[in-house]
Amino acid sequence: MSLKQQAVQATEVDEKLAALMTNANAIRAIAAAVEGTLGPKGLDTMLVDKFGDVVITNDGVTILTLMEANHPAARLLINVAKAQQAEIGDGTTTATVMAGALVAEGVNQVVRGVPVTRVIEGIRIGVRGALEFIEQQARPVRSLKDPLLYRIAYIAGRENEDIARLVVDAARLVGIKKLKEPGFKLADTIVAEEGADNQVFSGVIINKEPMNDEMPRDLRDAKVLIIDDALEPEELEDEALATEAGFNRYMELQQEFKDNVRKIVDLGVGLVIVDRGVEAWAEETLTDAGVMVLQRVSNKELRKAAEHTGARPIKRTGLKRSPEELVRYLGQAKWVLADERLEHVRILGGAGKPMATVLVGAATEEVVGERERIAKDAASSVQAAVCGGVVAGGGSLELAAARQVEKLRENTRGMAAYGIDCVVAALKRPLAQIVENAGFNSLEKLGDVVAAQAEKGNNALAIDCDSGQVVDMWELGVVDPALVKLHALRAAGEVAEAILRIDTIIRKKEEKSSKLEPEMEE
Known part of the structure; x- marks a missing residue:
């Protein structure tokens, strides 16, 4: 091969590597943004926008979501982290750190001359082997009284004892069956408010106040009506109103609407929850009858209230039904209380499905968001533990999995073995980062743990971040x-x-736009 051909070939290789290196650097930058938050000694990150508003957090997905990232590879990693959060509710930092290590080591292998296809093949083999190993190590949670649940909540809740207790109490309140339902998320029961007292109760919170001060603030054994619509007369088109027949129809609808509102009163309904607005006459009539009305309630809270009280949401046209039929749409609550200080309404002791609400208090408005994120992480982790079991933490299990994956290399022929090396390096990264964040030498401590696990045959050994000693994570x-x-x-x-x-x-x-621009008139 001539020197000119060699130069051309080298240039083509450099161009391909340039794309890989660019993407790898973007991934590395994202991983670097969150790796300092990992572990019990992890620090916080401050995010500042162009207006000077500040968010201080060590929640991985919050950092990834709020940080400015324009590179396509960086956005890919952020989207995967968001998917992890949506699916499990925790673990985004670990996923990001391991992804960064996998990509970095993969690039190193490619630069050394290993074909990308072989690296990917080895990564697949290594990841599959590690997943099988982790599944085998999981211990099932058979009871909500298992003390490990509190430890799960305590660690995921960043060592906030009050939040850990609240989350575990909420899990026990809803029960294992509810926690294992595919559509249920314990994290959705979390509400954080400034000045609130920490508590867990069987009920739901509606973040609205009664429509006016004359409505009742405290109802007992209340019938509940939920209108998934506006509590207003049916509307007619302006063109129809211009005709005599249209005007007569308008007057009929007005009378029909008033009859429907009176039906609500006659049924003895105590609480009316409305998705949209409420017409002034209806507000006045219901107020005079001692009915509490909440308007413009979010769809999410509307569904929670319906599930808890046993009410069946109805449209405004459904109010035309007979009183006997409407009764079947009503729910029941033992206690409805409007909290003027916190500006919300609590519905307690519903006749429908049991619902738990975790009210997390915060001293200032700035802390509310972070307290809520911490509690949601703890709740997600507790639910995940109930559904899939628990494993030793502190990076011990990943390191044990790395030792297991190394054995796969012995039976892997060809260059795919170098891809397995990438997985081994990534699995060692969580423990190394946790130790580094705790202020210890990661290489030294990593070696200590590897030797201890192999010598004692104990996969749960890792580093105590306070003492720096090798200890059993189960015992800790x-x-x-x-x-x-x-x-x-x-x-x-x-x-x-x-x-x-x-x-x-x-x-x-x-x-280009699919619509053609209109031709200019001459």
Whole structure:
């Protein structure tokens, strides 16, 4: 081969590597933004927008969501982290850190001359082996009285004892059956408010106040009507109102509406929850009858109230039904209380499904958001533990999985073995980062743990971040939900494979509008 051909070939290789290196650097930058928050000694991150508003947090998904990231590879990683949060509710930082390590090590192997396809093949083998190992190590949670649940909540809740207790109490209130329902999320029961007292109760909160001060603030054994619509007369088109027949129809609708409102009063309804607005005459009539009315309630809160009280949401046209039929749409609550200080209404002791609400108090408005994020992480982790079991934490399990994956290398032929090395490096990263954040030498402590696990045959050994000693994570009470670990590793593998497969970056042309511009008149 001539020198000229060699130069051309080298240039082509450099261009392909340039795309890979660019993407890898973007992934590394994202991982670097959150890795300092990992572990019990992790620090906070301050995010500042152009207006000077500040958010201080060490919640991985919050950092990733709020940070400015324009690079396509960075956005890919952020989207995967968001998916992890939506699916499990925790583990985004671990997933991001491992993805960063996988990509970085993968790039190193490619630069050394290992074909990308072989690296990806090895990553798949390694990730699959690690997932199988983690699943085998999981211990099931058979009772909500298991003390490990509190430890799960305590660790995921960043060592906030009050939040851990609230979340575990809420889990016990709803029960294992409810926690295992696919559509239920314990994190949705979390409400954080400035000045509130920490508490858990069987009921739901509606973040609205009664429509006016003359409405009752305290109802007992109240019938509940939920209108998934506006409490207003049916509307007619302006064109129809211009005719005599249209005007007569308008007057009929007005009378029909008033009859429907009187029906609500005659049925003895105590609480009316409305999705949209309430007409002035209806407000006045219901106020005079001692009915509490909440308007413009969010759909999410509307559904919670319906589920808890046993009410069946109805449209305004449904109010035409006979009183005997309307009774079947009513729910029941033992106590409805409007809290003027916190500006919300509590519905307690509903006749429908049991619902728990975790009210988390915060001293100032600035702390409310962070307290809510912490509590939601704790709730998600407790639910994940109930559904998928628990494993030793502190990075111990990932390190044990790395030792297991290393054995796969012995039976893997060809260059795919180098891809397995990438998975081994990524699995060691969580423990190394936790130790580093605790102020210890990560290389030294990593070596200590590897030797101790192999010598004692104990996969739960890791570093006590206070003393720096090798200890059993089960005995220390450092445990994590197995599902969080599994999803984090799976997400990291998907990101790494997607990034490594890209060898060319091309800017898309701008799409033209499908509509033709109108021709100019001469």
